[in-house]
Amino acid sequence: MSKDQALIFELSEPERISYSLPELDVPDIDLDEWLPEEFNRKTEPELPEVSELQLMRHYTALSKRNHGVDSGFYPLGSCTMKYNPKINEDVARYPGFAFVHPLQEEETVQGALEMMYNLQENLVAVTGMDEVTLQPAAGAHGEWTGLMMIRAYHEANGDFNRTKVIVPDSAHGTNPASATVAGFEAVTVKSNEKGLVDLEDLKRVVNHDTAALMLTNPNTLGLFEEQITEMATIIHDAGGKLYYDGANMNAIMGAARPGDMGFDVVHLNLHKTFTGPHGGGGPGSGPVGVKSDLIPYLPKPVLVKENDAYRFDYDRPQSIGRVKPYYGNFGINVRAYSYIRTMGPEGLKQVSENAVLNANYMMRRLQDAFVLPYEQHCKHEFVISGKKQKKLGVRTLDMAKRLLDFGYHPPTIYFPINVEECMMIEPTETESKETLDEFCDVLLQIAKEAEDNPEIVQEAPHTTVIGRLDETTAARKPILRYQKA
Amino acid sequence: MKHRYLPTTDQDRKEMLETIGVDSVQDLFEDIPEAIRFKGELKVEKQLFESELIRYMSKLSSQNANTLENxxxxxxxxxxxxxPSVVDHVIRRSEFYTAYTPYQPEISQGELQAIFEFQTMISELTGMEVANSSMYDGPTALAEAGLLSAGQTKKKKIIVSKTVHPEARAVIDTYARGQRLSVVEVDSSNGVTDLDKLKQEIDENTACVMVQYPNFFGQLEPLPDIEKLVHEQKAMFVVSSNPLALGRLTPPGELGADIVVGDCQPFGIPAQFGGPHCGYFAVTKKLMRKVPGRLIGQTTDENGQRGFVLTLQAREQHIRRDKATSNICSNQALNALASSVAMSALGxxxxxxxxxxxxxxxxxxxxxxxxxxxxxxxxxxxxxxxxxxxxxxxxxxxxxxxxxxxxxxxxxxxxxxxxxxxxxxxxxxxxxxxxxxxxxxxxxxxx
The missing domain is CATH 3.90.1150.10 (Aspartate Aminotransferase, domain 1)
Incomplete structure (x- = not known):
């Protein structure tokens, strides 16, 4: 494979096209005359000019320089890189889903609304909440939506002094960021030696200014917060609300529901647990579920069913308003709904059981060669530390890069931030035991290389189309677009 | 239960449980307290076989009037x-759609380069120096432009023309409430922003003025006149633009805009009942380090080979946490790819x-x-x-x-x-x- 990949602009030659529009079939007008001078564009945008085959070769070449779940194992912790079913891709492209305008009259989109309504009901069942909105576009967007609802709830109670949102030190970065965007101040609660929220520290930070506690359960270490009901009591007694970050829902479907644990608001990442897919970073979908006392604050419009017909209810005086135009990332929701129907209730439960089994199996296979910071069973993912290897001069980053030589996407590294040199591994339920074994064998071999031949790890990767990139220069002297030499 | 997405056999399970040292999978769930364990069956709709799913979803699809037949x-x-047909052929390549965010550049050069090309195309169309790798959609991008303006100017008033898309204005209201910013809407006159009323509203507390070009009624706003009013008061000039229109209309970047946002849906993205579409976010070089969301930059590896990486990440939530410029994480990468392909195909x-x-x-x-x-x-x-x-x-x-x-x-x-x-x-x-x-x-x- 050639190591250099031209930019599409570098392939461009005047007059080449990959698509032809029909000739104009209405009377022509001279736009240079018709458009007022100030609106008449003079500088042409430098867009590429290539033939259709050149275009396909270009993007095919790019795709070959990219690793997806279909290319190989992708145990990226916290991201749930499971198989993306092909039937979902087909269904989402049906004309009545893909080519429907969001502002058509409601009577012309009843099938789309039925799908949305059913999906909402299914998500209510999985989470144990009372109502779900599909409007948020992604997880972080759902977090912010949920926090805005919590704020509206407190303010409706005349409670304007609840300015703080508590997040664990192991939380996803989006949690504190969403708190800020929703107008709160983020406060950190520490983890204890078991990797769980320190209840004493929680009691210390909770008080009358607490708006909410945001929590992932299982947490980002892959551990179940066993004292969740005690935590819920502490927060509720102080007048706060409990927010569930659904990034790790793949661990507990059919085993436990956030609604039963005492959570008041939940977001789900349909691109994770419900096979989205991830799309190279998006689009996702981040529905939010709430308990009954927060229903009045749901974003509007709210989808309602009356006499076997569906309509949007805009008359929601206490709603936080819109968080997104139209009704959310419908196309992703079609895929998630297809997935849920393909699994059924028993299937979803089996998904979580297998995901947890796979993670525990890998954790035990790897625990001796690395440092296992927390001894207990994990849920769908686990964290190991490369502390031992670091002493030999091999960092976790090096081991991650070495995994590339074997055709794997590395685990999440250096997150959560409370474990030194960590690797966060999430196999998911769609991987076979053979794949898990092969990956563990390679990681054990790399641990051995760190002892016997550290250079090979430190200098990795050796087989990729490009070596380690100079990120410092990229940030100091940013080149963010192509410019003709 | 056997399922085509679940490869673990009974024998596998037995061996794995042995390695773990427990008797059953249920033992792995013992850390969930008895009181909150879910018992019974989830009230999720029943399982469908693939053929049944196709029939049911086809039926739902056929109940919607679509824009292919009408x-x-x-x-x-x-x-x-x-x-163009090629768009779907490219985005259906599973190396693209089954990948995550390109945090490992050595095996994500394809995605990184494609989005670098997208950033370039958006810069070209808008006439701006910097474009990011995408936002959820045009309206949330516009709302984020409001937050950026407020942060940059340390002012709290956002002025929005009533000729901006009503749903975008609704989204701006929600975001502004989050940050305790005030939003003032300015009336229109003959289908465009009323300049006299706009002039009355812009003051020393104004963070930005937002207009849409072409506006919600399809009309072209007098951007040069608005620009003067905005910059006289040192506010930021934010323009929401249909990128296709900029193929023929003078780009906001040449008319003094500080931030240009919009939605790439016109390029290669079907309506899909409102989403996912693809927001874009473009700024002047001065605002480069304040942009929300991911940016792709060009650099080299140790052999001097050109390559691409996520860059200026110190702005983002996974590094900066509560001090990030935005909470955005997932964006609309696959749709940015779709738009790039459409723009390349049209040329x-x-x-x-x-x-x-x-x-x-x-x-x-x-x-x-x-x-x-x-x-x-x-x-x-x-x-x-x-x-x-x-x-x-x-x-x-x-x-x-x-x-x-x-x-x-x-x-x-x-x-x-x-x-x-x-x-x-x-x-x-x-x-x-x-x-x-x-x-x-x-x-x-x-x-």
Whole structure:
């Protein structure tokens, strides 16, 4: 494979096209005359000019320089890189889903609304909440939506002094960021030696200014917060609300529901647990579920069913308003709904059981060669530390890069931030035991290389189309677009 | 239970449990306290086999009027444009759609380069120096532009023209409430922002002024005049733009905009009942380090080989946490890819030609309607949308149109009480002369 990949602009030659529009079939007008001078564009945008085959070769070449779940194992912790079913891709492209305008009259989109309504009901069942909105576009967007609802709830109670949102030190970065965007101040609660929220520290930070506690359960270490009901009591007694970050829902479907644990608001990442897919970073979908006392604050419009017909209810005086135009990332929701129907209730439960089994199996296979910071069973993912290897001069980053030589996407590294040199591994339920074994064998071999031949790890990767990139220069002297030499 | 997505066999399970040192999978769930364990079966709809799913979803799909079988004159922010076939062939390559965010550049060069190319195309179209790798959609991008402006100017007042998309204004309101910013809406006059009223509102507390170009009514806002008013008060000038229109119209970047946002849906992304589409976010170089979301930069590896990486990440939530410029994490990468492919397929000349055909076909439709005695309102220059007034509710007219295979335009009375019985008509390059003539005949007959 050639190591250099031209930019599409570098392939461009005047007059080449990959698509032809029909000739104009209405009377022509001279736009240079018709458009007022100030609106008449003079500088042409430098867009590429290539033939259709050149275009396909270009993007095919790019795709070959990219690793997806279909290319190989992708145990990226916290991201749930499971198989993306092909039937979902087909269904989402049906004309009545893909080519429907969001502002058509409601009577012309009843099938789309039925799908949305059913999906909402299914998500209510999985989470144990009372109502779900599909409007948020992604997880972080759902977090912010949920926090805005919590704020509206407190303010409706005349409670304007609840300015703080508590997040664990192991939380996803989006949690504190969403708190800020929703107008709160983020406060950190520490983890204890078991990797769980320190209840004493929680009691210390909770008080009358607490708006909410945001929590992932299982947490980002892959551990179940066993004292969740005690935590819920502490927060509720102080007048706060409990927010569930659904990034790790793949661990507990059919085993436990956030609604039963005492959570008041939940977001789900349909691109994770419900096979989205991830799309190279998006689009996702981040529905939010709430308990009954927060229903009045749901974003509007709210989808309602009356006499076997569906309509949007805009008359929601206490709603936080819109968080997104139209009704959310419908196309992703079609895929998630297809997935849920393909699994059924028993299937979803089996998904979580297998995901947890796979993670525990890998954790035990790897625990001796690395440092296992927390001894207990994990849920769908686990964290190991490369502390031992670091002493030999091999960092976790090096081991991650070495995994590339074997055709794997590395685990999440250096997150959560409370474990030194960590690797966060999430196999998911769609991987076979053979794949898990092969990956563990390679990681054990790399641990051995760190002892016997550290250079090979430190200098990795050796087989990729490009070596380690100079990120410092990229940030100091940013080149963010192509410019003709 | 056996399932095609679940490869673990009974034998595998037995061996794995042995390695773990437990007797059953249930033992791994013992850390969930008894009181909150879920017992029984989830009340999720029953499982469907693939063939059953296809039948059921086909049935639901067929209950929706689609824009392939009907001629759509509905726009209002989402448009029926030609989508080159190659777009779907590229985004269906699973190396793209089954990948995550390109945090490991050595095995993500494809995605990184494709989005670097996307950033370049958006910079070119908008006339801005820097574009990010995408936002959820145009309206949330516009709301984020408001937050950026407030952060940059340390001022709390956002001015939005009422000619900005009503749903975008609703989204801006929600985001502004989050940050305790005030939003002031400015009325329109003859379909564009009322400059006198705008001038009265802009003051030393103004963080930014937001306008849409072409605006919600399809009209072209007088950007040069607005720019002067905005910058006289040292506020930021934020323009939301349909990127296709910029294939023919002077880009906001050449008219003094500080931030240009919008939605790439017109390039290669089907309407999909409102999402996912693809927001873009472009700024001047000065604001480069304040941009929300991911940026791709060019660099080299240790051998001097050109490569691409996520860069300036110190702005982002996974590094900066509560001090991040935005909480955005997932974006719309796959749709940014779709738009890049569409722009590449159309090419420099094709984008211009497509934009021109939109103007020309809208011009033809408007002229024909006027000839047929239909009242058109607002007399400014437009892109591919214009407003007509009819006698009677738009909902009824649209019902009648649908029986002829036409999806009618947007009922402006929903958002503007003074525009009851007014329809926003969109005419893209996809509408044939025959379809336009039929629309004119039906609407003309109903006037």
């Amino acid at each position: 001629a759509s004159f509905l726009g209002a922010g989402v448009y029926d444009h030609a989508i 420099k000349k094709g984008v211009r030609k497509m934009a021109e055909q939109n103007i020309k076909k809208a011009h033809y439709a408007k002229t024909r309607l006027e000839e047929a005695g239909v009242e058109t309102v607002f007399n400014g220059v437009y892109f591919n949308e214009f407003v007509i007034k009819v006698n009677g509710p738009i909902k009824e007219l649209n019902r009648k149109l649908l029986t002829k295979g036409i999806i009618g335009g947007y009922d402006l009375g929903r958002d503007y009480p003074e525009l009851n019985n007014h329809m926003l008509v969109a005419v893209t390059e996809n509408r044939t002369k025959a379809e336009i003539d039929m629309f004119v005949e039906e609407v003309g007959g109903a006037k």
